[in-house]
Each structure stands twice: as structure tokens, then as C-alpha cells.
Amino acid sequence: MDPYLIQQIVNGLSVGMVYALIAIGFTLIFGVLNVVNFAHGEMYTIGAFAGLMLITYFGSPLFAVLLFALAAGCVAGICLERVAFKPFRRFRDEASLKSRAMREATLLSSLAVSIIIKEVLQITYGSEMQSIPQKYLLNDPIPIGPVSFSSGQFVILGASIIMLVFLQYVLYRTKIGLSIRAISNNPLGAQYVGLNVDKTIIATFALGSMLGGASGMLVGLYYGAIFPSMGFAPSVKAFVAMVMGGLASIPGAVVCAIAIGVAESIATDFVAAGWSDMIAYSFLVITLIFFPQGIFGQGRERV
Amino acid sequence: MERVETLTTPRKKAKRAIVIPAALLALIFVIIPATLASLGSGYLFQLASLSLIFIILATSMNLITGTTGLLCLGHAAFYGVGAYTAALLSTKFGLSFLLTLPLSGIVAGICGMLVALPTMRLVSIYFAVATLGVGEIIYVTLLNWVSLTRGPMGVSGIPPISFFGWEITGQLGSYYVVAAVMCLSVFYIYRLTHSYYGNAMRSLREDDQCAAAMGIDVAPLKIQVFSISTFFAGVAGALIAHTSGYISPDYFKFSESILILAMVVVGGLGSVPGGIIGALLLILLPEVTRDLGDFRNVAVGMVMFLSILLLPKGLLGEVSALDIARKQLGAAWDGAGAKVGWK
Numbered sequence: 001m002d003p004y005l006i007q008q009i010v011n012g013l014s015v016g017m018v019y020a021l022i023a024i025g026f027t028l029i030f031g032v033l034n035v036v037n038f039a040h041g042e043m044y045t046i047g048a049f050a051g052l053m054l055i056t057y058f059g060s061p062l063f064a065v066l067l068f069a070l071a072a073g074c075v076a077g078i079c080l081e082r083v084a085f086k087p088f089r090r091f092r093d094e095a096s097l098k099s100r101a102m103r104e105a106t107l108l109s110s111l112a113v114s115i116i117i118k119e120v121l122q123i124t125y126g127s128e129m130q131s132i133p134q135k136y137l138l139n140d141p142i143p144i145g146p147v148s149f150s151s152g153q154f155v156i157l158g159a160s161i162i163m164l165v166f167l168q169y170v171l172y173r174t175k176i177g178l179s180i181r182a183i184s185n186n187p188l189g190a191q192y193v194g195l196n197v198d199k200t201i202i203a204t205f206a207l208g209s210m211l212g213g214a215s216g217m218l219v220g221l222y223y224g225a226i227f228p229s230m231g232f233a234p235s236v237k238a239f240v241a242m243v244m245g246g247l248a249s250i251p252g253a254v255v256c257a258i259a260i261g262v263a264e265s266i267a268t269d270f271v272a273a274g275w276s277d278m279i280a281y282s283f284l285v286i287t288l289i290f291f292p293q294g295i296f297g298q299g300r301e302r303v
Numbered sequence: 304m305e306r307v308e309t310l311t312t313p314r315k316k317a318k319r320a321i322v323i324p325a326a327l328l329a330l331i332f333v334i335i336p337a338t339l340a341s342l343g344s345g346y347l348f349q350l351a352s353l354s355l356i357f358i359i360l361a362t363s364m365n366l367i368t369g370t371t372g373l374l375c376l377g378h379a380a381f382y383g384v385g386a387y388t389a390a391l392l393s394t395k396f397g398l399s400f401l402l403t404l405p406l407s408g409i410v411a412g413i414c415g416m417l418v419a420l421p422t423m424r425l426v427s428i429y430f431a432v433a434t435l436g437v438g439e440i441i442y443v444t445l446l447n448w449v450s451l452t453r454g455p456m457g458v459s460g461i462p463p464i465s466f467f468g469w470e471i472t473g474q475l476g477s478y479y480v481v482a483a484v485m486c487l488s489v490f491y492i493y494r495l496t497h498s499y500y501g502n503a504m505r506s507l508r509e510d511d512q513c514a515a516a517m518g519i520d521v522a523p524l525k526i527q528v529f530s531i532s533t534f535f536a537g538v539a540g541a542l543i544a545h546t547s548g549y550i551s552p553d554y555f556k557f558s559e560s561i562l563i564l565a566m567v568v569v570g571g572l573g574s575v576p577g578g579i580i581g582a583l584l585l586i587l588l589p590e591v592t593r594d595l596g597d598f599r600n601v602a603v604g605m606v607m608f609l610s611i612l613l614l615p616k617g618l619l620g621e622v623s624a625l626d627i628a629r630k631q632l633g634a635a636w637d638g639a640g641a642k643v644g645w646k
């Protein structure tokens with residue numbers, strides 16, 4: 001096999017893992033609240049900026065930076081839930097839960113919050129790329145045979161796999177994971193059996209935003225590019241992965257995200273870099289036209 | 304009393320139907336240009352033209368998102384298609400404004416129709432996502448098809464508005480042209496939403512399956528509405544290309560779609576005056592509060608957020624933004640959630 005192709009595939013895998021981490025956040029929140037969180041891309045940006053702050057002020061080791069980005073994403077997610085989602089769940093009676101009128105206004109409110117976060121970051125840091133100390137950049141070359149990989153690819157791959165395992169553990173082995181799954185399965189039923197819906201929603205946001213924040217930090221260090229609007233493109237692609245995966249299926253989202261990542265990096269062989277963005281969007285449109293329920297989605301009556 | 308009122312009301316109504324448009328036309332064609340000309344500022348004229356162009360965009364998006372209830376997240380891309388059509392036709396082929404204006408509308412409308420043909424089967428969030436994807440595809444194309452669109456450098460040197468070789472170079476003249484096009488577009492959209500055709504659109508918004516059961520041909524109607532809406536976005540694009548003389552892909556990014564959506568939401572979904580007021584508010588507010596400087600877009604976000612939180616119907620809304628959002632997302636949820644509770 002062409003060594004260059006292998007390199008592109010490994011690169012695509014690591015990019016795909018990042019999309020997968022973001023897509024999981026989308027999917028978790030969609031599963032529990034049934035809303036698309038348009039501010040999710042900003043969690044990614046916030047994670048990257050938080051990591052950068054720790055690096056510039058304290059020069060902490062990479063592991064601490066990663067933990068800090070996780071924590072920052074977690075806090076940002078909780079704040080986001082309180083500001084953009086909680087006010088629209090004013091009523092807890094059954095009629096409004098059934099009509100869901102209040103809850104779904106959050107599509108627009110999260111969009112508004114995402115604009116505000118992005119613009120505030122832009123005012124404080126400027127819209128250009130931030131400078132990152134050289135030794136934190138994850139691009140030391142690692143030659144294996146004829147192929148040269150970079151350390152960032154392995155760091156991203158490893159960290160994402162650890163986080164995926166952690167997610168599986170939380171979802172399937174802990175009590176909070178059980179309630180997340182219960183609410184995404186049947187919100188009203190979960191409430192009837194006495195689950196604390198509010199607490200679970202916060203936990204979901206914290207979990208999803210944590211993964212988003214960490215992936216933002218990793219990508220920022222890998223590409224050496226941290227800027228206020230960095231969250232938009234990956235989050236749109238993660239969103240595409242979520243839709244392709246069938247909106248509420250985590251494994252589906254992960255598989256589709258990796259597929260998008262690999263397809264994009266292989267495509268850079270054939271087309272100019274700018275056009276490779278097209279791949280994800282074309283995937284999206286093709287999926288919506290031919291598999292409107294997503295490739296891994298359960299059957300729905302209408303889409 | 305009752306009878307007297309019923310006798311006078313139609314006449315009153317008829318009187319009002321003349322007075323209000325006449326007052327608005329006087330405002331647009333006499334008072335505003337006179338004030339601006341007396342202030343003598345070129346910047347204010349540009350701002351006025353930009354507001355008028357965004358009024359076209361907001362009302363055309365209102366047609367699809369407010370009246371028909373299909374959340375469209377790619378409106379700025381069709382605006383871009385119109386702008387690039389006008390720019391390229393006039394710079395490369397030397398066509399005049401009289402030809403480029405309708406042509407850019409038609410090209411954008413055809414693009415809209417091509418997009419609508421496959422995506423109109425989708426409802427709810429899927430449609431919103433599909434329009435987002437298409438919008439991004441168009442943006443990426445504008446950015447990367449360098450041989451045609453000159454990519455990120457943009458197209459410059461677009462000739463100003465001209466009629467039969469008579470160039471309108473003055474700012475007052477181009478303001479009048481933009482205002483005239485805006486009035487015609489808004490009038491058309493207003494008549495459309497207040498006709499039987501508009502009622503059919505509203506029935507789609509309320510419940511498209513029910514509308515289909517009543518004998519409305521849902522898919523063709525959606526395609527027509529989407530094409531009409533994108534046609535006007537294209538017309539607005541031609542206006543911005545000819546009045547500013549320079550366009551670049553940055554003008555047609557996703558954030559512009561969001562700005563237009565914010566105008567529609569703030570003004571009130573489904574109401575034509577609401578769209579106009581929303582557009583004016585979001586274009587002029589950042590300019591009035593210029594001291595805020597960089598906070599311009601923060602203000603846009605705040606206005607949008609607060610209006611959803613405090614005024615869910617918008618300033619002059621016909622339907623609540625919440626209802627639209629519920630329709631958009633509720634259907635996607637139905638598979639899992641419809642059987643919830645006692646039904």
C-alpha cells in the first residue's frame with residue numbers, strides 16, 4: 001500500500017475521533033432533551049482556550065492541560081444548560097412535557113448563546129490565531145518505516161479511545177448513566193419512576209461538553225490553531241455525523257464521524273484542501289436524501 | 304351600536320388601507336432621502352440601502368420560515384448566489400442592471416428549486432440540517448472555485464446600477480432604485496401571504512399531513528414557496544452587488560443566515576411587518592449604539608436571546624417562535640416520544 005495513503009488514513013482516523021467526541025456530545029443531549037444544541041461548537045472552543053490559558057500562565061504538563069480542558073468544558077456545559085435551556089423548561093406539568101413547546105425553543109436560544117460566546121471570545125482575544133508555545137505543539141514526527149506520523153495523531157487517538165471507554169463506563173455502569181439512558185428512552189416514564197430529570201440533564205450537558213472541550217484542546221494543539229470561531233467547522237461535521245448515525249445512536253455517530261474524517265483526509269489527495277470541506281456536506285445531503293433516518297437510526301414514521 | 308359599526312368599519316378599513324401604505328411610501332421615498340441628503344453623509348445612504356436589502360432578505364426568509372414553517376438555515380447562500388450571478392454577469396459579459404436583477408433572482412430561484420426537489424420530503428430538523436448543508440456547500444463553492452469567483456479575494460469593480468446605458472452613480476439614485484425594488488418585493492410577499500395561497504402555506508405550518516388530507520399538494524407547494532423565497536434572496540444579492548461594487552464570500556457565510564434568522568425571530572415569525580422591523584432593528588441598532596464597537600454582534604446575540612426568552616412571539620409575531628421550533632424538532636422526536644404519557 002502506498003505509504004502516503006496509510007499516513008492519510010491514520011490522520012483521518014484521528015480527525016474522525018475528534019468529530020466523534022463532538023458528535024457524542026450532540027447525541028447525548030439530543031437523546032435526553034431532544035434538542036439540537038447549537039452552542040456545542042463553542043464548548044470545543046472554550047476547552048481549547050482554557051487549555052491555552054493554563055499553558056501560557058502556568059506552563060503545566062499536557063496531562064494537566066487536558067484535565068483542565070475537561071473541567072472547563074464541564075463547567076461551560078453546566079452554565080450553558082442553566083442559561084439557554086433551563087429557562088424554557090418552566091413547566092413540569094404533563095401537558096407542557098407532552099407538547100414540548102417550551103423545550104424546543106432552545107434551538108434558537110442555544111444559537112443565540114453560541115453567537116454571544118463566540119463574539120465575547122473574539123473581543124477578548126481577537127479573531128486571529130493564538131500563539132502556542134512550540135513545545136506544546138503535538139507535531140513531533142514519528143517515523144515508522146517509510147511513513148512518518150506525528151505525535152498528535154497518536155495522542156488524539158489514544159485520548160479519544162480512553163474517553164470513549166470512560167463514556168461507556170459512565171453510561172452503562174453508573175447510576176447517572178442509567179438515568180441518562182432512561183430519560184432518553186422515555187422521558188415521562190423516567191419521571192414517573194422518580195428520576196431527577198433536572199439533575200440528569202445537567203449531568204448530560206456536563207458529560208457531553210467535557211468531551212467537546214477536551215477534543216477542542218487536543219485539536220488546537222495538534223494543528224497549532226486556536227481561534228474564536230474554530231468550533232464551527234468541526235461541530236457542523238460532528239452534527240453531520242450525528243444525523244448520519246441516526247440522531248440518537250452513539251455507536252452510529254462514532255462510526256459515521258470516523259468515516260467522515262477518513263474520507264476527508266483521503267480526499268485531500270485528489271482535490272484542493274478547501275474543497276475537502278465539501279465531503280462532509282455532500283455526505284449529509286446524500287444521507288438525508290437516501291437514508292433520511294440515518295444509517296444506524298431506528299425506524300421512524302416520518303423524517 | 305353593533306350595526307353602525309359594521310357599516311362604518313369597511314369604509315374605515317378601506318381608508319386605512321390607503322393611508323398607511325401612502326404614509327410608508329412617503330416615508331421611504333420622500334422623508335428618509337430628504338433627511339439623508341440634508342445630512343449629506345454617504346455612509347448613511349449606504350446604511351439605508353443595506354437596511355432595505357436586509358428587509359428583502361428578512362421578509363423572503365419569513366415566507367419560508369415564518370409562514371410556511373420550514374426552518375431554513377442557508378438563506379445567505381442563496382443571497383450569495385444572486386450576488387455572484389449579478390457580479391459575474393455584469394463584469395464578464397457587461398450585462399446591464401435591468402437584466403442582471405431578474406437573472407440573479409431567477410438563478411437563485413432555480414438553485415432553490417433544485418435544492419428543494421430532494422429535500423422537501425424532509426420535515427422537522429432534517430430540513431433545517433439539509434439547508435444548512437446546502438448553504439455550506441454553496442459557500443465552499445464560492446470560496447474555492449477561484450477561476451470563476453476569484454475565491455476569497457471576491458469580485459470587485461461591479462458596475463453601478465444603470466438603465467439603458469444611463470448610469471445611476473449618485474447615492475440618492477441608487478437608494479431610490481433599491482427602495483423601489485424593496486417596495487415591490489415586500490408588496491408581492493405581503494400579497495402572497497395574505498391570499499388563499501398564503502393560507503395554504505399556513506396550513507402547512509400548522510400540520511402538513513392534515514393539509515395533505517385536505518387536498519393541498521404539499522410537496523409542490525413547498526417547492527414553489529422555497530423557490531419564491533430564494534428568488535427574492537437572489538434579487539437582494541443583485542442589489543448588494545451593484546450598490547456596493549464589491550462582494551466576497553464572507554458576506555454569505557452561515558453567520559449571515561443566522562443574522563437573517565435572528566431578524567425574523569425578533570420581528571415575529573410569519574408577519575411581514577415583523578420581518579421589516581426585525582431587519583431594521585438588527586441593522587440599525589448596532590449602528591446607533593456605535594460606542595459598543597466590537598460588541599455589535601454580541602448585541603445581535605443578546606437581542607435574539609432575550610426576544611426568545613421574553614417575547615416568544617417576537618415584536619409583531621403571528622405565531623410563537625416556540626411553536627415553529629416545536630414543529631421543527633417535535634416531529635423528529637415523535638418516533639421515540641409519541642407514545643409517552645396518556646394519549
